[in-house]
Amino acid sequence: MNLQLDWNNEQSKIEIPEIWIDKLTELLQLAGKAEGLADGEVALTFTDDEGIHALNRDYRGIDRPTDVLSFAMQEDGTDELDIIFEVENEDEADPLSGMLGDIIISVERAQLQSEEYGHSLEREIGFLFVHGFLHLIGYDHQDESSEAEMTSKQEAVLQQAGLTR
Template identity: 40%
Template sequence: MPLVVSNLQEKLPVDEDLIGLLTRVVEAALADTVEYHDAEVGLVFTDNEYIADLNRQYRNVDGPTDVLSFSMLEGEPVQDGSDSIMLGDIVISLEKALQQAKRFGHGLTREIAYLTVHGVLHLLGYNHETDAEKKVMREKEEQILSRVLLPEG
């Protein structure tokens, strides 16, 4: 199983259909990588308060954000006795995702899928610090989402 989901919030429902879709999103994001196509990703759903605490603690930024990625590939590799690679954890505020879905005029499911693929790409080393990096990352995000039948918008 490429995706391990933890739901640490109670404000918005998380159902099996959403988890199935996000599993396909993660599989599609990892499919093009040789070394990580079988990797495992942790996905944690939170509320704004929880992610704001993480944002403050790890990025020294006050306030909630939509998604944070925590790579397990930095530093010394951890051996757990299995052959699988734990790529890292993605933390998504479902509250923030709902706010953004409304602002961008698309559904909550698409926003959560977008934030998931965005987080996976960060775990794989993609970034959006420069305009060129941002363009590459956005194109990759939309390619992956279209593979799982989520059109732009």
């Protein structure tokens, strides 16, 4: 299995311990295995409410912060612009071909939600990460049945990783 997690931290309010990154990498492997996905890369960015608010407003037209955003690279959307990659050498691969997409998590919002739900911040970030990953690979929750399916998949992965409520 060759699922990669590339992450960065663009907020300074809450420390992101390395052990959390290890757990998120484990969640990526578990979720990928459950979905039959062996290869790909996910870019994860930790931000604050201000940062995610701007992204939510600019890309979704929703003028408020949210907990997680996902931007899939492999969508077949008809409204999407093609990304043209020029190569100088024909043996050079398209660097975006294995990129599944970006997940952005507001650590500030995750902190509030973890307190509200009565579980750890690590569990909440794990939940948001798996939720974002499922969006990257095509899942959505526009109706009750698709929401129930996503919730079931998220909880199964979190249970396997020991991130219980």
